[in-house]
Amino acid sequence: MEQGALIIETAGRELLDITARITVWLASARLVRGTLSVYCRHTSAGLLISENADPAVLRDLRRWLDRLAPETAGYEHDDEGPDDMPAHIKAMLTGGALTIPFAGNRLLLGTWQAIYLAEHRARSHRREIVLTGIGE
Amino acid sequence: MEQGALIIETAGRELLDITARITVWLASARLVRGTLSVYCRHTSAGLLISENADPAVLRDLRRWLDRLAPETAGYEHDDEGPDDMPAHIKAMLTGGALTIPFAGNRLLLGTWQAIYLAEHRARSHRREIVLTGIGE
Amino acid sequence: MEQGALIIETAGRELLDITARITVWLASARLVRGTLSVYCRHTSAGLLISENADPAVLRDLRRWLDRLAPETAGYEHDDEGPDDMPAHIKAMLTGGALTIPFAGNRLLLGTWQAIYLAEHRARSHRREIVLTGIGE
Numbered sequence: 461m462e463q464g465a466l467i468i469e470t471a472g473r474e475l476l477d478i479t480a481r482i483t484v485w486l487a488s489a490r491l492v493r494g495t496l497s498v499y500c501r502h503t504s505a506g507l508l509i510s511e512n513a514d515p516a517v518l519r520d521l522r523r524w525l526d527r528l529a530p531e532t533a534g535y536e537h538d539d540e541g542p543d544d545m546p547a548h549i550k551a552m553l554t555g556g557a558l559t560i561p562f563a564g565n566r567l568l569l570g571t572w573q574a575i576y577l578a579e580h581r582a583r584s585h586r587r588e589i590v591l592t593g594i595g596e
Numbered sequence: 597m598e599q600g601a602l603i604i605e606t607a608g609r610e611l612l613d614i615t616a617r618i619t620v621w622l623a624s625a626r627l628v629r630g631t632l633s634v635y636c637r638h639t640s641a642g643l644l645i646s647e648n649a650d651p652a653v654l655r656d657l658r659r660w661l662d663r664l665a666p667e668t669a670g671y672e673h674d675d676e677g678p679d680d681m682p683a684h685i686k687a688m689l690t691g692g693a694l695t696i697p698f699a700g701n702r703l704l705l706g707t708w709q710a711i712y713l714a715e716h717r718a719r720s721h722r723r724e725i726v727l728t729g730i731g732e
Numbered sequence: 733m734e735q736g737a738l739i740i741e742t743a744g745r746e747l748l749d750i751t752a753r754i755t756v757w758l759a760s761a762r763l764v765r766g767t768l769s770v771y772c773r774h775t776s777a778g779l780l781i782s783e784n785a786d787p788a789v790l791r792d793l794r795r796w797l798d799r800l801a802p803e804t805a806g807y808e809h810d811d812e813g814p815d816d817m818p819a820h821i822k823a824m825l826t827g828g829a830l831t832i833p834f835a836g837n838r839l840l841l842g843t844w845q846a847i848y849l850a851e852h853r854a855r856s857h858r859r860e861i862v863l864t865g866i867g868e
Binding site for chain 3: 639675
């Protein structure tokens, strides 16, 4: 078992590809085969796996999420700005905990898959991702 | 490895903070570091991680889910009451399986994170949550 | 630890119950107790757990997803057909990675739970699911 963390500075509102950083961490862990838990310690940012080939997919995903959880929906919780409650909703939808298998010290992602840190707040944030590799 | 279960009586339609009950279970397990799988054995209740500071966040999340999956949407499956199919939809959206890292025998939740059992049915239910700690 | 894969031919647009295939794989693994990671290596198909009793539930889930992510929503990414971007959205919503506990070499699914491979593309596809059992 190996455990560590990534600290990631996000720009506001983005889907940030963190696959390479996770891959580097896994390569440094002495594990060949098992599962990697990727965990986001925040409630207004999340994690998701999506297509890494056409950036238009990411723009469509973000526009769709923005329509589904708009800023102007009369939320009761609005102390932290109009982008805060939509961020909590989006984080609930995509979740912030992934478990991904690996073998040969490499993640078994599909050809078109990448791991994204979803920053749902308007401004940049410092986000902490906990990585736990379990296996042999 | 340690495995156990929590039995939780829910009131109808609520997001119930079960963090303390999970923390107590983990403290009794002889594991220092690893991942905890939290699994809900039901299809009309789920699990989610969200903000624990302002209860208005939870009310906003519930209202938003209610609008997204309303009771009056002409569902084909309506034998078990108008709240049943929306409950299945909400459980699909948030999921019912979480994997959370721990170290020093404590969950590595973020400062503002809590684990909620989402009861989506209108009436109270007895829900079973399986806990599996894997690590060392 | 045991790791393997299932190759599953889907028909287009379906929620395919893959519980039996996973159960057979687990039975062949030499593990009594632990967690099973089920991972879908695709971004236009996903995994979900839902009710296995009334097929109308599955039809309602699919109709609801179709309304939430319709084909005619003016997506920027449309090179691969009108069903592609809705498929990515649906895969983001339900996710493609599940962790399920097992004991006595059997999955601890609830009475009414089954594991579904959600094929969101219109045409049939060959999908790969990675299974990793961790435990003792």
